[in-house]
Amino acid sequence: MSITKWQRPDFWGLSPVRRMASFRDEVDNLLNLAFARLGGPPTDPERGSQFLEGWFPAVDVYEDKDNLLVRAELPGMKKEDIEISLHEGFLTLSGERKGQETQEGAETYRSERWLGRFNRTISLPCSVVPDKIKATYTDGILAVSLPKAEEAKPKQIPISVK
Amino acid sequence: MNAVEQKEESPASAQPVDTERDFITPEVNIVETKEGYVLEAEMPGVTKDGLDISLEDNVLTLVGRRTPGPVGTSLYRESQTADFRRVFELDPSIEGEKINARIEQGILTLTLPKAEKVKPRKITVG
Numbered sequence: 001m002s003i004t005k006w007q008r009p010d011f012w013g014l015s016p017v018r019r020m021a022s023f024r025d026e027v028d029n030l031l032n033l034a035f036a037r038l039g040g041p042p043t044d045p046e047r048g049s050q051f052l053e054g055w056f057p058a059v060d061v062y063e064d065k066d067n068l069l070v071r072a073e074l075p076g077m078k079k080e081d082i083e084i085s086l087h088e089g090f091l092t093l094s095g096e097r098k099g100q101e102t103q104e105g106a107e108t109y110r111s112e113r114w115l116g117r118f119n120r121t122i123s124l125p126c127s128v129v130p131d132k133i134k135a136t137y138t139d140g141i142l143a144v145s146l147p148k149a150e151e152a153k154p155k156q157i158p159i160s161v162k
Numbered sequence: 163m164n165a166v167e168q169k170e171e172s173p174a175s176a177q178p179v180d181t182e183r184d185f186i187t188p189e190v191n192i193v194e195t196k197e198g199y200v201l202e203a204e205m206p207g208v209t210k211d212g213l214d215i216s217l218e219d220n221v222l223t224l225v226g227r228r229t230p231g232p233v234g235t236s237l238y239r240e241s242q243t244a245d246f247r248r249v250f251e252l253d254p255s256i257e258g259e260k261i262n263a264r265i266e267q268g269i270l271t272l273t274l275p276k277a278e279k280v281k282p283r284k285i286t287v288g
Contacts, residue, residue: 018187058240062232069232073206073241075268103195112189113204125237139229140206140268 055097055114059122066153068146070122075140076113082137084144086130093142094119126152185247188226188270198256198275205246206268207231212245213265215272217258222250226270 062069072093074082082095099115102108128146135144188203205213208226216223226246252258255276262273 058242059238060231060236060241061238062234062236064234067234068237069234071232071241073268075204075206076202077267102193105196107194109192109194109199111191113191113202114189122238137267139209139265140204143232 054116055118057093057118057120059093059120061122061125063125063148066148068124068126068128068148070144070146072120072142072144073140074118074137074142077137077140077142079137082135082142084133084135084142086128086133089124089127090121091124091144091146092119092121093144128152184244185225186242186244187248188224188246190248198273201250201270201272201274203246203248203270203272204268205265205270207241208246208265208268208270210265213263213270215261215263217252217261220252220254220256220258222252222261222272224248224250224270224272 058073060071062071070091070093074095074097077095077097081097082093085092085094094117096117097115124146127149129149132147133144135142137143188205190204191202193200203224203226205226207228209229212227212229214223214225214227224247228243228245231241231243252274256274257277260275264271
């Protein structure tokens with residue numbers, strides 16, 4: 001097991017307004033952890049829970065007639081560092097974002113970007129065809145397309161009027 | 163000396179268009195090297211065409227517009243739709259004409275080179 005460097009945003013480097021907002025977010029996150037983490041997906045619309053869990057990338061779920069689409073904001077990753085797995089109706093996105101080697105004599109002014117591992121698990125709202133899942137990674141967005149299983153698709157039964 | 167510092171935003175100086183829409187402040191890393199500064203900003207979902215970088219009187223404004231999300235019904239949403247925007251005040255030692263920008267997998271990287279020689283100021287005693 002390797003030890004991952006964990007970075008927090010430079011709190012005092014932020015403007016007073018941002019500091020206040022940052023503080024508010026952390027208080028919100030604590031409350032969310034206490035009350036919202038009892039089960040099911042997190043209900044916090046903002047990127048909650050960074051406070052204790054490290055990197056918590058935003059995830060969206062969309063659907064159309066034939067597919068579910070899970071979209072995650074993962075800027076600055078390498079394709080090979082992203083892992084996707086499906087287990088009993090739960091889709092797990094995980095991976096690691098590595099920092100760049102800092103040059104000798106380089107001085108850091110701001111370090112707000114999160115590095116390290118992330119892990120998000122989403123309960124899929126319907127059954128999907130595991131063999132036909134496709135994923136793309138462009139512009140820092142991971143898009144996983146999951147075709148719905150036949151039984152999960154809406155069915156249209158034509159009824160003729162007599 | 164903090165050569166690349168964030169400029170406090172005041173609504174009065176913002177453009178009329180900007181006051182009507184919300185922006186998200188992208189997370190940035192700023193590193194100083196011998197040659198200059200490197201600024202990285204997280205802008206997931208922004209392509210080259212959605213970038214708007216301007217430099218005016220040492221004030222650097224970064225705007226990243228997102229490409230529209232997928233069509234379909236949203237079942238669960240954590241991401242935000244607002245565009246990215248952040249403003250920095252640059253140290254005069256940075257050569258504005260030589261600023262270079264690229265965006266790769268949602269990370270905007272700006273290289274801000276320092277002037278070869280920071281010109282000495284002449285002070286005349288009256």
